Amino acid sequence: MADFHIDSKQFNIIGDIGHVRLEPGDVIVVTSPRQLPAQAMNIIRQQVGSIFAGHKCVVLDAGMKFEVARPAGAGDCHKLDTPERVFFYEQDFYVLSNFSAFAIMWKGLRFDTSEAVYHWEKFNNPDPTPFEDAVLDSIRCAPSAHVAFKIGQEHKRLRRPDWDDVKVDVMREILRAKADQHEYVRRKLLATGDRELIEDSWRDDFWGWGPNRDGKNALGKLWMEIRAEIRAREVVNG
Structure with missing residues (x-):
């Protein structure tokens, strides 16, 4: 987590930490409203490092923000939306991404993102052990979708045995809950019209x-399915 300078020719600021899915090589950029003493900068780096392990941190003096810098040229396969397709990884329809910040009530519990719900369900066994309970709580209380994802990856061996068989059905219900609980999500989903929805992930060839x-x-196919369901309900309800 050593500090280093950001070269604008080599890195691009791509967004606030709460709205970006971190990729290998990304840098956490922390900006402060005033010049900080070395000790304070080290504390910030340590705290950022404990949450976003494996990512370098640079601390700047320009107003307290937490942003992500990505190496220039990374992710160039991303495309702008077209008349035929909507890409919702980090574009205008990022609202459809599981990393977008829309809280969900799920089975009586509150989650900050649909990503956290998805990883929580991986370990939602009928009779969890105390350790599995701790994993469930850590996912639900994770400070970001990225951390929830990492916890899920770190405990793969504890996944419910039927996960691969049920994960698509589980995701469908999670997305339905997200749309049902957030009118803005429904509006953005319907605003895509009849275009194909694509999770523009350059590393996930199952969900993206x-x-x-x-x-x-x-994921794109599930959103199109839910879009059709919402339209059908609107027709029935007049």
Whole structure:
């Protein structure tokens, strides 16, 4: 987590930490409203490092913000929305991403993102052990969707045995809950019209279309399914 300078020719600020899915090589940029003593800067780096392990941190003096800088050229496969397609990884329709900040009430519990709900469900066994309970709580209380994702990855061995069989159905219900609980999400979803919805992830070829753009795009397909359901309800309700 050593501090270093950000070269604008080599890195681009791509957004606030709460709205960006971190990728390898990304840098956490912390800006402060005033010049900080070295001890304070070290504390910030340590705190950031404990949450976003593996990512470098740079502390600047320009107003307290937490942003992400990505190496220039990374993610160039992202495309702008077209008349035929909507890309919702980090574009205008980021609201459809599981990392977007829309809280969800799920089985009587509050989660900050649909991403956290998804990883929580991986370990939601009928009779969890005390350790599994602790994993569930750590995911639900994770400070960001990225941390919830990392916790889920770190405890793969504890996943419920039927996870691969049920994960698509679970995700469908999570997305329905997100749309049902947030009118803004419904409006943005309907605003996509009849365009194909694609999770523009360059590394996930199951939920997204992957590095070769030939993945399953399961998340995009589920959103299109839910979009059709919402339209059908609106027709019935007049």
